[in-house]
Amino acid sequence: MEVIINKENAVTNVRLVGRLDTPASQEVSEQLEPIMANASGTIVLDCTEMSYISSSGLRIFLSLRKAAASQGGKIIVKNISDDIRQVFMMTGFLNLFEIE
Numbered sequence: 657m658e659v660i661i662n663k664e665n666a667v668t669n670v671r672l673v674g675r676l677d678t679p680a681s682q683e684v685s686e687q688l689e690p691i692m693a694n695a696s697g698t699i700v701l702d703c704t705e706m707s708y709i710s711s712s713g714l715r716i717f718l719s720l721r722k723a724a725a726s727q728g729g730k731i732i733v734k735n736i737s738d739d740i741r742q743v744f745m746m747t748g749f750l751n752l753f754e755i756e
Contacts, residue, residue, distance in 0.1 A: 659687045666697035673705040676713030685716050692723040699724060704735040709743055721752060732756055 657680035658673040668691055676684060691699060699720060709717075717733070724731050734756035736744065744750045 657684055659684055661687070661691070667700060668697060669700045669702060671702040671705065675708040676706055676716070677708060677710045678712045681710065681712035681716060684713070685719075688716065688720065692720060694727075695720065695724040695729040696727040697729050698732060699729060700732045700734060702734055703737070703740060706740065707737070709740055714743070714747060714749065717749065717753070730754065 657676055660671040660673065662669045662671075670688070670691065672684075674680070701717070701720070717731075721731050723729075731753055732755075733744075733753045736755065741750070741755075744753070744755070
């Protein structure tokens with residue numbers, strides 16, 4: 657799993673490439689810790705190249721959402737595949753995130 661972070665003003669773009677499965681989730685979580693610590697702006701999670709998300713990956717998304725909510729920020733999830741959209745729908749995540 658590759659995580660590419662690009663910050664522009666108050667917007668942090670996070671591009672997720674590959675499978676966000678259980679083995680990758682620990683490393684991804686560590687890479688996103690600085691973003692969670694400073695989540696007062698807008699965080700855009702670009703899932704164009706993310707092919708899979710496990711329950712561990714969903715927990716990371718939820719942790720980001722909680723961090724942003726507590727700091728007055730917001731999360732936008734964009735470009736999810738149909739398979740990931742189905743996972744989001746089954747877990748109720750479609751109602752938790754702004755999806756573009």
